[in-house]
Amino acid sequence: MGDTAEQGERTVEHVPDEERRKRRRERRIRAHRSAERVFERPGFLETLRERLALLDGVGDVYDLDETSDIYGNGVVEALETKVAGLLGHEAAAFFPSGTMAQQVALRCWAGRTGNPVVALHPLAHPVLHERDAFSQVSGLRPVRVTGAPRQPTADEVRGLDEPFGALMLELPLRDAGFVLPSWEELTEVVEAAHERDAVVHFDGARLWESTVHFGRPLDEIAGLADSVYVSFYKSVGGYGGAALAGPQTLIDEAKAWRHRYGGQIFQQFPTVLSALAGLERELPRLPEYVTHARVIAEAMREGFAAAGVPWARIHPERPHTHDFQVWLPYDVDVVSEAAIRQGEETGTLVFGHAWEEKGPGLAYTEVYVRAQALEWTADDVKAAVAEFVARLSP
Numbered sequence: 001m002g003d004t005a006e007q008g009e010r011t012v013e014h015v016p017d018e019e020r021r022k023r024r025r026e027r028r029i030r031a032h033r034s035a036e037r038v039f040e041r042p043g044f045l046e047t048l049r050e051r052l053a054l055l056d057g058v059g060d061v062y063d064l065d066e067t068s069d070i071y072g073n074g075v076v077e078a079l080e081t082k083v084a085g086l087l088g089h090e091a092a093a094f095f096p097s098g099t100m101a102q103q104v105a106l107r108c109w110a111g112r113t114g115n116p117v118v119a120l121h122p123l124a125h126p127v128l129h130e131r132d133a134f135s136q137v138s139g140l141r142p143v144r145v146t147g148a149p150r151q152p153t154a155d156e157v158r159g160l161d162e163p164f165g166a167l168m169l170e171l172p173l174r175d176a177g178f179v180l181p182s183w184e185e186l187t188e189v190v191e192a193a194h195e196r197d198a199v200v201h202f203d204g205a206r207l208w209e210s211t212v213h214f215g216r217p218l219d220e221i222a223g224l225a226d227s228v229y230v231s232f233y234k235s236v237g238g239y240g241g242a243a244l245a246g247p248q249t250l251i252d253e254a255k256a257w258r259h260r261y262g263g264q265i266f267q268q269f270p271t272v273l274s275a276l277a278g279l280e281r282e283l284p285r286l287p288e289y290v291t292h293a294r295v296i297a298e299a300m301r302e303g304f305a306a307a308g309v310p311w312a313r314i315h316p317e318r319p320h321t322h323d324f325q326v327w328l329p330y331d332v333d334v335v336s337e338a339a340i341r342q343g344e345e346t347g348t349l350v351f352g353h354a355w356e357e358k359g360p361g362l363a364y365t366e367v368y369v370r371a372q373a374l375e376w377t378a379d380d381v382k383a384a385v386a387e388f389v390a391r392l393s394p
Helices: 004-010 015-033 048-053 073-086 097-115 133-138 155-157 183-195 207-214 218-222 248-260 269-279 281-307 330-346 371-375 378-389
Strands: 092-094 117-120 141-144 167-171 199-202 227-231 242-246 314-316 323-328 356-359 361-369
Touching: 015 330, 048 269, 073 092, 073 218, 073 227, 073 242, 073 269, 092 097, 097 133, 097 167, 097 199, 097 227, 097 242, 097 248, 133 141, 155 183, 155 330, 167 183, 183 199, 199 207, 207 218, 207 227, 207 281, 242 248, 269 281, 281 314, 281 330, 281 361, 281 371, 281 378, 330 361, 330 378
Parallel strands: 117 141, 117 167, 167 199, 199 227
Antiparallel strands: 092 242, 227 242, 314 323, 323 361, 356 361
């Protein structure tokens, strides 16, 4: 009887992988919310009351005594006009999501070029994160330009072995490590697509923060493309939403398709006001975040080396934006537990995002640098990295 009881005490609960990941995510979120020191505080982790505070003082960016919007007028049109000016395009249309905005844009271009083929990277958002919406909903046919985890080259665009109506470039390419081409490479790729009588569309969900890397103003960068989409929550901190910018005739057609796709929402003023607030408050700060991300990345590299980690990679080595990847030679379970424990035990959370497998015994995560990170010195980062490494299991 005693042996049976002892065996029962030693029994380890079997938890399915999905449940284990769910519990880990819940712990990570709790650790992030309670941590005193982080690199960012994502809006989606805040309470509703905290999120509503984003609209405090929004009367400074839009007259709140104006009549509210109905089906895309009023404040929505004001945002569209502002975005078109920022991006150097003739007109812009607000969309409830980037998925819808890009499908509509490329569907419109397909009708104009007579070719439904969209050349893009296999790591691009429509390929990985939209459940084949291009083909299932919009009748588009994606083809890969390159399989390398980098931006495509002009030679690859010129050498594509079938005609295509549009080239879509995700700038930066998030799933390859938030990577951007050089300015010269970008202009050459655009020229190569135009040589093939194709239009160029920028998936610019995070284009806002690319000015430091390119050394060019936003309107000059976006102006290279025939159309461009931008997000209002990924970098400027709005509640959601997106915009598509391009020629007036394209945008007029896009608004018709927006209606057909269910994007003609009755009222959108909370989301639109949050976007206007983000463009006013966060957009001017993005270059500072990019510059500090490079300080943090270098301090992490030095911190891992000093802590005796046999191999660590910061990718890109010099971040192109204020986001980058960290690769470590450990199993996902090991690094995930170390990251969460550090937050729980010290109130400092260096790695607040999920770790994913990059290969056997190799894990990676994403680091996002925002306003909270500006308080960190290089020495602070090195010390926090050392504390994290100390929690890694043998």
